[in-house]
Each structure stands twice: as C-alpha cells, then as structure tokens.
Amino acid sequence: MADLLSDEEFDLFRNVIYKECGISFSDTNRSILDSRLHERLRDTGVPTVKDYYNKIISDGEEMKIMLDSITTNLTRFFRNQAHFDTLTNYVIPELVNYKKSRGETTINVWSAGCSTGEEPYTIAMILKEILPPDFSFQITASDISLKSLMVGQKGFYADAKVEGVPADYLTKYFTKVDGGYQVKKDLMDTIRFDYHNLKNDSGLRNLDVVFCRNVLIYFDEPAQRAVVNKFYDDMAKNSFLFIGHSESLFGMNTKFEFLKTDWACLYQKNE
Numbered sequence: 001m002a003d004l005l006s007d008e009e010f011d012l013f014r015n016v017i018y019k020e021c022g023i024s025f026s027d028t029n030r031s032i033l034d035s036r037l038h039e040r041l042r043d044t045g046v047p048t049v050k051d052y053y054n055k056i057i058s059d060g061e062e063m064k065i066m067l068d069s070i071t072t073n074l075t076r077f078f079r080n081q082a083h084f085d086t087l088t089n090y091v092i093p094e095l096v097n098y099k100k101s102r103g104e105t106t107i108n109v110w111s112a113g114c115s116t117g118e119e120p121y122t123i124a125m126i127l128k129e130i131l132p133p134d135f136s137f138q139i140t141a142s143d144i145s146l147k148s149l150m151v152g153q154k155g156f157y158a159d160a161k162v163e164g165v166p167a168d169y170l171t172k173y174f175t176k177v178d179g180g181y182q183v184k185k186d187l188m189d190t191i192r193f194d195y196h197n198l199k200n201d202s203g204l205r206n207l208d209v210v211f212c213r214n215v216l217i218y219f220d221e222p223a224q225r226a227v228v229n230k231f232y233d234d235m236a237k238n239s240f241l242f243i244g245h246s247e248s249l250f251g252m253n254t255k256f257e258f259l260k261t262d263w264a265c266l267y268q269k270n271e
C-alpha cells in the first residue's frame with residue numbers, strides 16, 4: 001500500500017494526536033498511523049487527508065473515533081502474573097493493616113488504560129479472593145478507546161481470551177455461554193467503566209492502588225511525567241502504582257518511591 005500521508009500531513013496528525021492524548025508517533029511507527037487513517041477515510045467516505053483533518057478539528061465525536069482507531073489495545077487476563085503476586089502478597093496485606101489502623105475498610109483501585117477489561121476483572125477476582133470479609137473495594141476502569149470500553153462493559157470473552165484464567169476462577173466468576181464466557185454480575189458490579197483521557201484530570205481522589213500498565217510506553221517523556229504527576233495527586237497517602245514491566249519512572253524526577261518486592265517492582269506514594 002502506498003503511503004497515504006505526505007510529510008506535512010504526517011506532522012499535522014502526529015501533532016494533533018500528541019496534543020489531544022499524549023500518544024507519540026515517530027518515523028518508526030508512521031506506517032501504523034498511515035494505515036489506521038487510511039481505514040478511517042475509507043469508512044467515513046471523506047475524500048482527502050486534509051478534509052479528514054478538518055473534520056476531526058471541527059467534530060469532537062470524530063476526534064474520539066480517530067483517537068480510538070490509533071490506539072493499541074492488546075491485553076489479557078493475568079498479564080504479568082508477578083504484578084498480581086505483588087498485589088496479593090505485598091500490596092493488599094500492607095493496605096489492609098494500614099487501613100485497619102485508621103478504622104477504614106474500603107480499597108479504591110484505578111485501572112488506567114484498561115483496554116477491553118481483562119486487567120480490572122483480574123484485579124477484581126483477586127480482591128474478591130483475598131480481602132478480609134469486612135473489607136470492600138471499588139475499581140474504576142478507564143480508557144480512551146470507546147470500542148474497548150464497550151467490550152469490558154459487556155463482560156463477554158471468547159473461549160481463547162480466557163485461557164489465562166485459572167479453572168477455579170473461571171467456574172466461580174464466569175458463566176459458560178455460546179462461544180465464550182460471560183463475567184458474572186457480582187464481579188461486574190465491582191467495576192465502573194468510564195471514558196477518560198489521561199491528558200485530563202480524572203476527578204478521582206484517594207486512590208489506594210493504580211494500575212497503568214503498557215500505556216505510558218506510547219507517550220514521550222514529558223507526557224509520561226505529566227500523567228504520573230497527576231496520578232500522584234490522585235492517590236492516597238501510602239498507596240501503590242503499578243506500571244508495565246518494560247516501563248520505568250527512572251530519571252523522571254517524580255515523588256514516587258521505587259519499591260522492590262520479592263515478586264515485582266512497583267512505586268509507592270509515602271507521604
């Protein structure tokens with residue numbers, strides 16, 4: 001397929017995408033942007049790239065659809081088991097002790113960049129299993145991909161998608177239906193799926209655990225720092241941040257403390 005975008009058009013789109021959501025396109029991933037925009041032009045029937053640019057600038061809904069189309073939504077249940085071992089063996093015991101000492105019994109979690117929901121459902125199953133009976137939790141799961149959020153909200157996953165779910169969890173938290181598995185209502189009720197662009201203030205406060213894994217990788221450093229600093233402000237004292245195993249806050253000069261546990265590394269807000 002011939003390149004759709006001229007150099008000037010590529011700059012136009014990559015600048016507006018960066019400004020809108022922090023995702024950074026470089027010359028190496030230019031072909032992805034090219035092919036996704038190619039599809040949008042075909043689907044909308046807009047004749048030229050310049051016309052499509054004018055459309056997204058004047059039409060907020062099309063801007064959202066375009067941003068959705070350029071995201072990468074790869075995810076799976078229990079992705080990076082070491083993080084969930086850290087949650088189970090370190091983070092939750094710490095939080096439960098801390099909360100008990102303050103007479104509190106709720107754990108607030110945010111799965112930021114949750115894609116199609118496998119990450120927040122994994123967290124929800126684990127919390128259901130390990131939290132003491134007098135504790136409750138709530139999970140906010142957000143993304144800029146409306147298509148992905150709808151999958152999470154429906155809670156239906158094809159057979160191949162649930163391969164990483166332990167058999168006993170599958171029985172307990174899912175119902176077998178034609179072609180796949182449906183998440184049971186009890187588990188679904190613990191998660192609130194919400195459209196949110198990490199460029200903006202989330203409005204969430206007092207978060208005890210934030211998962212933002214395999215999202216920052218698409219941002220450049222200033223955009224990463226801006227997001228991470230917002231997390232810091234949204235989080236409670238003595239709270240924990242998980243980022244992807246190939247991501248790091250090293251050299252970013254944030255207020256988070258690096259924490260190495262027996263299972264995986266993560267970050268803590270101490271003050």
Ligand SMILES: C[S@@+](CC[C@H](N)C(=O)[O-])C[C@H]1O[C@@H](n2cnc3c(N)ncnc32)[C@H](O)[C@@H]1O
Nearest residue numbers: 021071074075113115143144145197198213214
């Ligand atoms: C590769 S998925 C990661 C999903 C999950 N966290 C995991 O690790 O399996 C990255 C997600 O980040 C979302 N994303 C990218 N930029 C975003 C932004 N500015 N605001 C919110 N979500 C964003 C994408 O739509 C995509 O669903």
